[in-house]
């Protein structure tokens with residue numbers, strides 16, 4: 001069993017956002033300058049309860065604290081939770097009680113990542129639902145805070161209907177994580193997917209420890225095929241929409257295309273390091289490519305997407321490795 005570090009991804013992201021500081025953090029003498037947050041990407045004040053409760057759709061709610069968001073929908077037969085993030089775990093039962101006497105009957109686990117689901121045990125009587133690949137990973141972890149789901153499905157689609165509300169669970173293939181699914185509520189035109197699009201923000205470091213970076217593009221395209229108006233992304237401060245998915249897709253395509261082009265234009269120079277030290281030569285090459293691509297992305301997207309200058313340099317390097325280790329054959333049509 002793994003040991004939890006005590007600093008969740010959400011808390012780490014919060015700390016990075018300057019919203020909280022871990023007690024053990026070393027003093028920072030000089031922070032680098034970063035672009036200001038666009039207005040639409042700024043945090044909201046957190047009420048005295050310690051979390052925000054915001055309606056979404058006609059029977060849904062967003063529970064948020066910092067950059068973590070959990071969601072629940074009240075149906076005639078009970079409450080369906082979409083993820084149960086650690087950062088809001090203690091607030092979720094309180095939030096449900098504020099709006100309904102109904103019990104939480106289902107928790108849909110979008111993927112196995114701790115920060116999104118390790119609060120699910122707050123609802124021990126609910127059925128946990130996930131893709132089989134998520135269950136497979138949870139069986140490996142044997143983490144008491146992430147129990148193996150009761151209901152799993154394999155393949156690309158599973159329909160869960162609770163109290164008249166349809167939840168279409170769609171698996172677009174490996175993406176941010178194996179097993180990471182879209183949850184689609186067709187009646188309400190709401191699409192939810194964790195960690196593929198952070199509304200209003202540039203991608204997190206290494207696309208959030210992504211399993212399969214090209215699959216992130218496929219996942220965004222699978223979302224965009226749906227008839228939706230509201231997009232819920234699992235992180236950042238506000239509710240998203242179709243435009244948020246479209247601009248993150250455009251950013252991904254530019255980042256991929258410009259990186260692959262720079263790999264052709266900038267030669268790998270073995271003469272700058274000791275003979276035979278190919279890793280050092282590649283480290284120099286990776287940085288040269290990232291130095292070339294990052295400013296272009298910052299210039300094009302820096303006013304519209306938050307924090308483009310935070311992780312893009314690292315993510316260009318992740319794309320270099322992905323382009324020669326993952327399936328590099330993203331169809332040309334998809335890269336437009």
Ligand SMILES: [Zn+2]
Pocket residue numbers: 111113116176177194195208
């Ligand atoms: Zn994740």
